[in-house]
Amino acid sequence: MKKRILMLVLAGMLSVASLAGCSSFKEDEVVATVGDQKITADIANFYARYVQAQYETYYSAFLGENMWSSEASEGKTYEESVKDSVLEGLENMMLMESHMKEYDVSLSDEEKKIVEDAAKKFDNVNALEDKEKVSGSSDTVKRVMTLIAIQQKMQNKIEEDADTEVSDEEAAQKSMQFVLFSYKSEDEDGKSQDMTDEEKKKVDKKAKEFAKGAKDAEDFEAYVKDQGLEVQTATFDSESTNPDEEVVKAADKLKEGEVTDVIKTDGGCYVAKVTSLLDREATDTKKDSIISERKQKLYDEVCEKWRKKVDISVDEDVWKKIDFNDLKVTMREEVKDPYANDVKTDDVAEAEEAAE
DSSP: SSSTGGGTTTTTEEEEEEOOOOOOOOOSSSEEETEEEEEHHHHHHHHHHHHHHHHHHTTTTHHHHTGGSEEEEETEEHHHHHHHHHHHHHHHHHHHTTTGGGTTTTOOHHHHHHHHHHHHHHHHSSSSSHHTTOOOHHHHHHHHHHHEEEEEEEHHHHOOOOOOOOOOHHOEEEEEEEEEEEEEOOOOOOOOEEOHHHHHHHHHHHHHHHHHHHHOOOHHHHHHHHHOOOOEEEEEEETTTTTTTTHHHHTTTTTTTTTTOOEEEEEEEEEEEEEEOOOOHHHHHHHHHHHHHHHHHHHHHHHHHHHHTTOEEOOHHHTTTTTTEEEEEEESSSSTTTTSSSSSSOOOHHHHHHHH
């Protein structure tokens, strides 16, 4: 949720509804201290509510009405998991701000104006009662947005030191064409169901006959179509799991143009042909992925180093007053990226990008 420099203006207008008696807190209460910097309740509440709004808007349909009390990982609810991420994010923002001079980072007048204008917009389009529930005063909004802007610029600066050289050998992706002879069938209602053992034997026989012909065929894809089957494609390396680990393991041993034997899996039988030992497009995409991982790793390492050098404390009694089950917050209105020339109306796509 922190890739966009001004994530908090993704919506501008909130939809806020109390679901229970909201816990009250004083906005100047201290939720956490990071060295000599304080994260007050208003800052923590506003940032938490906007992250909550992201989840409420885009993921509640998948996670259900009781998403916040449902289990996200063993022994931890979604609320606990997201709030942990929110607080750590705020703590890291404070650290970024305190190390700005080391990286010669500052906000330009233009960036400050973007923050100012966005805060004014938020103030104008939201009702006073809603703003009070999310601690959305003008000063608080500007403070949180400033912290996010600083964090993004600092992260970009830190990541400049990451190694961006990736060889073809390191990123190499192969490609294959394959056919799946599935162990699933459809019942009268069109629902998928497991085949009987007898039916599976027939599938195995069909796959073996196909594989024999496929090894001799000059054009694998044409042969597949002649058999009335569907050819699928995939790019892979030794660590890939698509379309299946056993298929990848078998294909990874072959030379370009060679065809596997029948690969039996729980889901069915596969026959695959290796079409390239170096798929250019997939390899270049993998290079980008490796570079992104290196940058993120470097940033995380720097944050962790700074965290170890300062005292960080949390007042759990204050922090627990910010309860996602008591207040429902969603976003409405079109999405506008303040650094783009056009208005983006695809809210879901923008949110997914922000969440990367």
